Amino acid sequence: MVDAKPLLKIENLVKHYPAPGHGLDKSRVVRAVDEVSFTLHRGETLGIVGESGCGKSTLARTLLRLVEPTSGKVLFNGEDLVGLSSKEMRARRCQLQMIFQDPFASLNPRMTVGQILSEPWVIFPDILPRAEWKERIWYLLTRVGLSADDASRYPHQFSGGQRQRIGIARALSVNPEVIVCDEPFSALDVSIQAQVINLLEDIQQQFGLSYVIIAHDLSVIRHCSDRVAVMYLGNIVEIGTWEQIYGNPLHPYTQALLSAMPEVRTKDRKERIILEGEVPSPLNPPSGCRFRTRCHRAQPDCAQNKPELRVRAQSHQCACIHIHD
Template sequence: MSGPLLKVTKLTKEFPLKGGLFSGHTASVHAVDGVDFHVDRGETLGLVGESGCGKSTTGRCVLRLIEPSSGEIHFEGKDVRALKADELRILRRDIQIIFQDPYASLNPRMNVGAIVGEALIIHQLTKTRRQFEERVVELLETVGLRADHMGRYPNEFSGGQRQRIGIARALAVEPKLIICDEPVSALDVSIQAQVINLLEDLQEKFGLAYLFIAHDLAVVEHISKRIAVMYLGRIVEMASAHELYASPRHPYTEALLSAVPIPDPKVKRQRVRLSGEVPNPISPPTGCHFHTRCPIAQFPLCKTEPPPLKQSADGHWVACHFR
């Protein structure tokens, strides 16, 4: 099929807040505010930003684990928001998710065989007990685990092994897109590298596409083809991984990259320090959300006019009035 595998247009998500037990709606948290992006077949789009910027909410809206407030989500041309419950179940064979916390995302009362094989039962992908067990063993071995792990429980595994179980569970239904919601942030650095290498191997073997959500810029650079940078619910810059790291355009991206450690002590990087704190998403700033911390902001333009995400070079998009 032609066109992107996943296309998201003007996606928004607001969470209502209530004042008390008997109070009505008093305010809203603007978690995602007009996000546009696409993911091509077999590619990895990295989605980065500070904690609380709306990355995970965006990923869960794509799967409709959280219902979007507005916007469009199309997967292989299908309107995801228009799907009914039975149609959505079919779609979820093609879109899976790997959760951030390998300790909380696995049911402690289910053994590994039941966890990995649950989707096989739900989608009726195996006909006999023998087929079921053979498929579960195949999945475990694909992610670097052993057949005798089937009968064990999550508490018997390390964090890295638990995340491999989560990856095997996602692979069970042979998806086309996997949303990786900070899959290595809870792991030791050495284990992070192993899991990232595994994800890359699986992508090459099965032709998977990833929406890779993270706040670690070094990890995202390693695995992503393109990167989108989020700030307070909006995408402020998007480009190829090489282009973004070599020539960031948005002041916020420049500040993020300046904080990434460089292993070579001879290389000096000028640190860009931002003033103030991230604004409250209940009452985000008018105009450009970044204007309260931006070193190049000019008023009243930046305070009143939200900058559109426009293409400044081939494949390089930036939401800034002056870049």
């Protein structure tokens, strides 16, 4: 299932925002995404988890260049997207698509569903000849579980789950290879969430898609990811297959997150690790390991050395200097 050569390779991606109220002082920045690297293989689903404000959404937008990265590389099929001019980038947008968090804000209220789905074909007439538009819209709508008559309706006439399906159909309309999903389930009811997850899995198999799914819900990520990356304050602290992350979490932050996951089990329940304090400000992150201020295993030397992501086992990487296995 997984090729040797990655489809998408992110290298040291950085996004710094100028700090609010410090317009002239360029050194004061919000380090939303700092030195993030990972790979995504064809047909694979990479889940990215982390608490609010850790830079997950910025990462999603940066790797699609909806937000310009400060530095780093986004290698898609070996080609660096960051170096492309905006015109060259536009021509490659079809290959990378995005599904958005809020289904009520991600569809233009003034366009019918048909117009929304056919817009990419208006922009790139080569994708599909006009004669086939109607049929293709019908196909896409039925594929995501809506009816063909829905093409002439407006977004406000649909429920949240239906709108998210329209968003999925829009992403599919350009035959992408990678779809980045930014919290695609968090605005949906639990029952609808399950349907949308199943839909995403069905179309992944059918179209051979690769997903980057961003979520804060660990159980959702476990259900749909092949590999999982854990983010904390702009850094990836641990990345591995879901068996590794959920079965043998190495990083103290991952351990704390997993211990907070609600479980039905009553016996041999592991001790809960309760994180102390607040997430530090990305304006002024702690020195060394960024998690050390809240870590239950922090040592004095954590403040000096910035931990790198290091391979601990087959495809299992963790950024903590106190893990020795």
